[in-house]
Amino acid sequence: MTNKQDIRSDDIRSIVCASILVALVLVLASAFFPRKVFAQPALPSWNDTAAKSRIVDFVKATTTEGGEGYVAPEDRIAVFDNDGTLWSEQPYYFQLGFVLDRVKALAPQHPEWKEKEPFKSVLSGDLAGVAKSGELGLVDLVTSTHAGMTTDDFNRLVTDWFATARHPKTGKPFEEMTFVPMVELLQYLRANGFKTFIVSGGGIEFMRPVTEKLYGIPPEQVIGSTITTQYALVDDVPSLRRLPKIDFIDDGAGKPVGINQFIGRRPIFVAGNSDGDYEMARWTTGGKHHGFAMFVHHTDDVREYAYDRKSPFGRLDKALDEAARRNWLVVDMKADWNRVYAFDK
């Protein structure tokens, strides 16, 4: 028999022991169970509509070992268009905003621009006039503002621009014009073993300075259009100079080419919003795995913009026609998202 003193001492030991056991179980549980067990529900900015269910069902099938739709982690490659898919592309591509600001900044060194299109239209704020200059005019604008400096200098120009420039409609910094549901989707895919890439028609070095911050995507997972660069020693210091020559347009049929060149594997998930993403959707859904394709349909003229078949930026026509037949998901921004931007209430 034990006396009261002993019983109390035993009790304390038992309590201590039990506490340690509970702590041990918790530590082991947190170490061995996937984090998502304790996490928030996935995709909180997505309404509980069919769109969300289809995404979640695909990811579950992909990650269920032994299941028919299982895909090994190394093959879980997800590619995302950027303009109009991850951030807004209205009233014009953000990179065009950068071009316009660069033309204005460089104008004092180029008095001839006052009389020369498309620079004249840019300087007088005539966007329709800029559009009239066509593809050649646009190439002229890009090479005049994106070339003739080192890659390091260009990186700085872009970084500085993002730090100060504002969206013409919302007045917010461009960096805040990313779609929250899509950033959640990137995170959700990564949490399920996917490696996420951007595959955009935009300039590769225009996106890379900000993609890690905005999307958690490092520079080496960003594919885009490129201009030719050249290695040279300047005062015996190695540098890479950007030449006024388009090297590769990562759009339309260029997207599967870019994907193959940079990634070397066929994706199993693709998100886009325009016909420029049609070919990479075909490529992604045409492989041995049953790839998943989705298109963001801009249907929300209150929180963002409503446009598709007739927009000069991000025209969605052919892909919209074929989506149902090809079992591609069309996301109805207005109905499927309860939030667009982080600054929305």
Add this chain to the structure above:
Amino acid sequence: MTNKQDIRSDDIRSIVCASILVALVLVLASAFFPRKVFAQPALPSWNDTAAKSRIVDFVKATTTEGGEGYVAPEDRIAVFDNDGTLWSEQPYYFQLGFVLDRVKALAPQHPEWKEKEPFKSVLSGDLAGVAKSGELGLVDLVTSTHAGMTTDDFNRLVTDWFATARHPKTGKPFEEMTFVPMVELLQYLRANGFKTFIVSGGGIEFMRPVTEKLYGIPPEQVIGSTITTQYALVDDVPSLRRLPKIDFIDDGAGKPVGINQFIGRRPIFVAGNSDGDYEMARWTTGGKHHGFAMFVHHTDDVREYAYDRKSPFGRLDKALDEAARRNWLVVDMKADWNRVYAFDK
């Protein structure tokens, strides 16, 4: 006071309690301490010479928070040449072995090759004759054997070749001709937060099918020379066709260009073995971080080969001259490695 029975019961409780505590401490320790604390010494196939010390010192400085040489994990980019750096390049580039075998396999469909150089020399086993055909002849050989099929088909050809072809000197499968100390170095860098890339003059799609298996490097971290590919629908099935046109030569001054295009960050570690790696060594060691460059010097004509300034494959001349002045490490294969291949005793 307690009786013997109680003492024993208390003892058992104490022992159980202590055991749980020890287990808890071990679990917490393994969770919170870096794995390397319990691991084998790094780089076992490297002798304890200055070469190994310099590598280890650099990695320690890079990973010591608060230290002068500290580099944040996202900037720990390491690039490796492949031919002569990660695997052998003698008596000729392995990819040339693939070309020779392809020419022989395709010869029945090309009776004209019997009279046409450089094919004639290939078919008669006259490597000197092949060399005489120069760069244009080589381009002809490459485009004849590397183009005209889909990327998927080419991947299969390469995979099948590696499964059967043998090294002309050792008789081993080419996949076994990788340098164990370099594979250890890749692992060591990755264990210290580095992201490892291959930056090779070799064909990107010749390397990608095997780099994960041989080096733990996934396809998207392999940069190499490319030929032009084109997206097309064949019987309404999307495909990427390899065209007989060189797109990009990832060698010499092309290497910093390729690094910038694919990675978008300047590396802080580079390993090469020839003058083709000179420019990427300059680029790596010319940034804001004190980048580390090393060159494998082939000094071992017993276990591998001994060559440098006069070799047609992997000529090391200028980089060897400048290494000391630029503080680049020259690894003496014979003295610094206690093992070359995994099949060595």
